[in-house]
Amino acid sequence: MKFQIDKDVFQDALNQVQHVVSSRTTLPILSNVLIEADELGLQLSTTDLDVTITVRVPADVSVTGATTMPARRLASIVRELPTSEIKIEVNEDNAATVRSGPSFFKILGLPNSEFPVIGEFGDAKEFTIDQKLLKDALRKTAYAISTDETRYVLNGVNCIIGEGMLTLVATDGRRLAMVEQDLEFPAGNESAVIIPTKAVNELQRLLKDSGEMKVSLTNNQASFQLNESHLITKLIEGNYPNFRQVIPGEAKYRVTVEREVLHSAVKRVALLVNEKTNSIKFTFADNQVSIAANSPEIGEAEESIDVKYDGPKIVVAFNPEFVMAPLRNLDQDEVYIDLIDESSPGVLKIDEPFLYVIMPMRVAG
């Protein structure tokens, strides 16, 4: 196998696939990238047996063939190469020579036959979806995914297609983020799948701000086919809990606040958060919210910001990280905080179909 490729193109492609490679050392082949060269260019693939990513890039191939090389190492070498022209030649022992200007590298790879073959996609439901729409929806929900592996069904984004809507939900038991986007799907595509965290992260990396993408779903696998790249992932098996149980009913009071103002205020006050309770106190009253943190051994912080609120005084405590996470990932200027009382969950909303449920912490005394 022999080819010549532009450094930036190669580096970009390697960046897209290298995050998947497994840190598990039990199977050395899983830390390698599969490189297949044909007349049209290169195809790079990595897998951790759960998520598989394949990217196509144009290259000047003089001898076709396939091999595997250590993905992370190859990526760091390519990143450091001095010129934009890279020539790679692989012999039958899977030893690759990389030449770029004055640099010369020899990298020992593994035969491509050892690379796991991704299972065939059988009877799948297929549809296309706007890339930006899915990217936004994932961004608005992914941060709420639970990292608690004992509740594995929560270790992903629940994705429901049906009733003219695409619903994405993530929760960790203390907050819940949901996007409910009106979207017409061809009939017969109703499904509910749980996309695991890793696939969600990789997908966010691959998705562009324009164009469409082909999605195929089976019971235990999902495939996302973009223009040049392709992601296949196992789905989390199990039933996602009925998240509607924790979404509070009609709110009594609405606070309208500027997103960035709130975000930076919380960020500052959180610097003095009490490590034990990990909560900061929000006092809503008279078009003002005062945000306060109090840590007995360290000190205290308080900041007031102007909001739109005309209800009674409500004091409620939240985990500051849980307040900041959605604020970081939204891009609207204004957000709404809907409240019922001091102990009911607060709901953060925007003008778009999104909501974020956050449990108040119990204020001592």
Added chain:
Amino acid sequence: MHNIYPLNVEEPLERQQLNTLWKLVSDDLRTDLGDPLFDRWFTGFLLDSVDLNGVVLSAPGSMYAIWVEENFRDSVISTFQKYLSKCDKFRVSVVAPAEDALEPEPEVAIEEVSGKGKVLSQTISKSKLLERGLSAGLVENFRFDNFVAGENCDLALAAAKAVADDPGRTYQPLYFNSACGLGKTHLLNAIGWESLRQRPKSKIISVTAEQFANDYIDAIQNNSLAAFRKRYREADLLIIDDVQFLGRKEGLQREFFHTFNRLNDQRKQVVLASDCPASEINALEDRLVSRFQSGLSAEIHRPGLETRAAILRRKRDDWDMKVSDDLINAIVERVKGNVRVLEGALIRVAMVATMNEEELTTADVHEVIADICDVQEGRQLDAEEIKRAVSEQYDVSVPLINGKKRTARVAEARQVAMFLCRQLTELSLVEVAACFAKDHGTVIYAVKKVKKRCEDSASFKSTVELIKRRLVRGGGTQNPRGNDPVVPDNDQFTSFRKFSPKGK
């Protein structure tokens, strides 16, 4: 009331205790959290179990479960700590997955409620029912309509029918016990079939305790305990045969305990069968014993003469055998108890009858089945019967045998009685000695002496044999719970061979 707290969690709490405890804890939580908060999150919660592994609550929905675990951990644990000797862990299980699960169950409800539904349910094809029953583990031929009722099992049969008609509401659990071969398994399966016929959608599981154990072990090996639990804990009717197998198996008992509790809480039916009462199962945890006893315990006795005859006539017709009623009467006179042995005797007689050209007589029948009778009843004797038989033969009264008099005749009678006690009962030397108010050395001596004399004197031997035969054949009071003999197969063959040349 409060002075019983903190409760010791070394022993898992009983249902009653759990209910009281949850009442207290939920009241405290309500005070602590306030009404709106408590009502918002804890409505429908129950206390599932409390043991060394912590507190398990059950929630009406999976999201409530997760949310409460995450957000109210401290409150819940600190409240429980007031009442328990130890509480550092709690988790929430989901009790009614119906709300979450995608498969709705209204069909079942309709069938139970409306008459129209019932008609519908009956139209389900027989083959489908059969298929469902077999996949639930039921044995095809054991139905109520081929169960021969008799005075020995009135209660058991009535209870079985009641449970099949209305599972979970009448006797929970229903516990059958009897010696083997008296129809426990038949009744268990009949309950399953009848229940399935009336409610084709209900989930029935029928297994032996051993299968349950194997499933459990497989589940542990394959790391699929969740699936195992789901399977068993979601049954509408759980039928377990041979529960005595649970004896001495602690892990299994623990698993079964939780399965049982879950079903019990959901008012599902559990039907159990064993060869002895729950209290007599070897090393069965007290909490299981008490649960098994909490429903109805029905004992199946050995069938009486008429029932035995009815059973055999039924079998004869089922199997299309040419055995006259007289011969059947001859069989049932001799073979008592165990239905399997009865069947064996019938088969044997039928076979011999087909091999012989002449009509069999009652005496022939007795000869054919002689060895069955011997094993059959040999063990049902007790020392008193033996003493009576010996006293008749020697014309020495029982008190004399029991007494201290050592005239030759009395001593001989006493020794023969001791010898027969050793031969025909399972009493130990010491026990035999106790029956005669002697020490065990005396019994050893008596047994040795009688053996020796049997070798020396043919007439003495025949006397002993005579008493023995009388005891064995004469039938004493029945011991319904005695161990049943198993007739070895080759015995049957030898007896055929012995007998068959006659007609040829």
